[in-house]
Amino acid sequence: MHPTNPAVSRVRLPTHPTPPRFSTLLRTCSLVAILTAGCHHAPPRPPPPFPDASPANIVAVTGSIFPAVVRLDVAQEIYADGKRTLRREIGSGVIIDQQGHVLTNYHVAGRAAEIYVTLFSKERVKAKLVGDDHWTDLAIVQLDLDEIAQKHITFSHAPLGDSDSLKVGQPVMAIGTPFGLARTTTLGVVSNTDRTFYPEKQTIDEYETGQFSNWIQMDTPIAPGNSGGPLVDLSGKLVGINTRGFPGQALNFAIPINLAKDVAAEIIRTAPAYAATTQSSATITPGHVTRADLGVDLMPLQDLESFYEVDVNTGVLINSVDRKGPAEKAGLKPQDILLALNGQPVNARFPEEIAPVRRTISRLPVDQNVALLVRRGKQTLTFNTKTEKLEGAVGEERELKDWGLSVRDVTRAYAVQGQLDDDLGVVVTTLTNGFPAAKAEIKPEDVIRSVNQQPVEDLQAFMALYQKAHDAHDTAVLLEIQRGRGLVRAVLRLTATTKPSTKP
């Protein structure tokens, strides 16, 4: 399964854009309506469990939701061949408030350097990235309100529904820009309301994702380009964000709106004021979600209850404890059973219950004491530790054009995954052919530990040392590199640059 990444230029257009199910479903619904109307002696019917896909509902929903759906043309900032570069893609989004905030996927608009939004009216306006969150694959973009005002453009926003109330079999509609085809509507039903991919570890590029919620699974056809677009129920309320799918399989997945609501609110709350975002994205922290981390990998207890002698549906099994993480510092071990956090019970008997527990942990305050009630063997013990801020494995990235490489900060998560001794240094991500770093046979995943015999603690320190070497017009820069288990040295041969003239 892949994110429904837009790739309009590379993909052949589908030959049958309208799914046959659409018309069949319509006919069936009409028939039901007629029969019901003609039956006078039927007992009073209970209210329908969910709004149905009647022609009237479909017309009403498309009428109300379309003006809130947008097409996004995004240039994402990525690093390739040793350089910061842009990757252009098309996706979908939905306007969620009067301030012109557009909810979309991280894999559509996260790390965006440039965004154009095409509204329902076919008008195109500039937009800015307010903030993003790869953990939930969500991003918030804001329309340029000045441009909107100047052009006298109007837009509407979609009312937010309640994804917890969705029922299996309930009709839902997806609206978006599959393969660049803007304002495409498809209809289907909810296939499952708590789909989990546990224990699969999902990523977007290399960014971790999908750990904090289960998915809405639907058969509603979506395709690359639908990503970030709305999934709505037949009352016209936003219930999900279309995100992933098995292409052509009627197995598609949306992020529940109840999760997206929280994330969107947090991104908007933490975002710097609109005017400030005109600066380069490198200098300010955009809107984000701060989560707490205990450094544990959790596992459902299904069928292990008797082995551990615990009651059914009590606690969650600790599968692994991160090296140097908060849980390890507190003394937790694999196979401990976590019963409660600060007195609040946490239970996961089934894989579907893992994401909610992770979410509970993530909502703990960061850098605060937390009491962990744990079952170990026959003992019930309390461990105290301090939560840490959840950090992904992908650190901040920079390009060094004249050296011909891009580097990332080594985060604790990266160090844990790569079994590095510590999180010092910067890791090489990409190289430019023919430039000094490539010539010195530096390789991706090398960890640079020192520059000209000055230790590199983190990205900031590295950039300072780079600047120093650059300003001094060094023609040879000595790097110490950790490559796997071994330390190696490399010398970057730089062409002597002419010193900047001191004369006016």
Added chain:
Amino acid sequence: MQRNAPSITARLIPLLAAILLPSTAGAQTALTPAQIYAKVAPAMVAVQFTWDSERGRQDLVGIGIVCDAAGTILLPLVMANPGLPDDQMKDWKVYIPREGKDPDEVPATFLGRDERNGVAFVRTTENKNRPFVTFTDLPTDVGQTVYSVGVLPKSGGYRPYLTTAMISARLAGETPTRLVAGPLGNFGAIVLNDQAQPIGYVNAQAEGSVFLSDPRGGLTFLNSPPKFFVPTYDFIGAFKTYPKPGEATKLPWSGITRLSGLSKDVAEVFGLTGTVAAEIGEVIPGTAAEKAGLRKGMIITQFMGKPLDGGDEPDDIGPTLSRAISRLNVGEDVNFTVITAKGEAPKTFTVKLDERPPTPSTAKRFFADDLGFSVRDSVFVDTYRRKLAADAKGLVVVFIREQSAAAAAKLAPNDMITEMNGQPVTTAETFKTAYEAARKAKPKEAVVIQVLREGATEVIRIEPPQ
């Protein structure tokens, strides 16, 4: 007339020179290919053993060269892969091809491996006094015509076959090799000069099979024959003392790893332009090198008071030095001349070589046949690779039977089992006892094990077949 006639002295000079100069191979008349074949082919045999493991049984056949009157047979090391435990290699046999008949089958014993010299030996237990060849260190020069006698697979009755080629380049590197223009015999074939004297054997190539018994192999090696061979001088030491059955050769161990050659640019920064030098990538804690004060990052400029061997390129320096160390003996003192930091004067460190710690192939094993996995004791490399304390204990999973309960539970090869049913596990022997007791006491209940996998732990529940 007399002026034109060469003097008697002039006529005698070439004759005298021929008598007085020491005779060399090159000066002798070359044998004909038929003579070479007739002389060497009888010493070429096929060697078979049965690899008997959890995976089942498999007969593996490769080329052997009879190298003495006692019926000792030389094999390339990879044929007796050091990763295989000795007790999994059974029923050694030698097939001696016979013209017009099925090959003669002679039982043999495995003498052992000589990892320093990259070879292994077996010896026939009967039918001795067979023709043999003697390896001596002879020149291998570019332009020299060489012959090679390989052995055809079973479909060819294990008959020897002759090829000819010319040495086209000498390559250094970790294992020195010679590149030839023209075909050599298949892997394990002997290489000869035009006097039918052995000058090397054909080592593993980028393509082609190690075993004659490889069903994918067939006669394809005749289409893309090997191009490289190892000259005798690289393994001549193997003939001094043969390994003894059941006795592993003691290999020296300094504790220095990840040696890499200094590039020209780095050498220049350290004022070592023109010096062949290697930097120490890692020094394993607790080893002789660490005790002697060597540390990662130090730059070795001399070994045993002599400059390092440069090989063909900087990448060869590290492996060549590692190999030179491995040729020495346990307990020997070796000297490294080292620069500890930029601008510092060289210092000499003396390291008394330790013995290499046991390898996985010597570790005790246990096959949990009912659930379909096997484990072995952990050895040095297991704790080292996982960055665990040297005394950390666990059992390494070496085999998972397909479609078994262990496979269904997603237990994986290389997982290191640290606990079973809540109890720590340390050795294959104690694991076997505990495992068998648990299976007997509760045959229907799952076995819960904790493993280390890529720096994290995994709890794995193996559900027995119901």
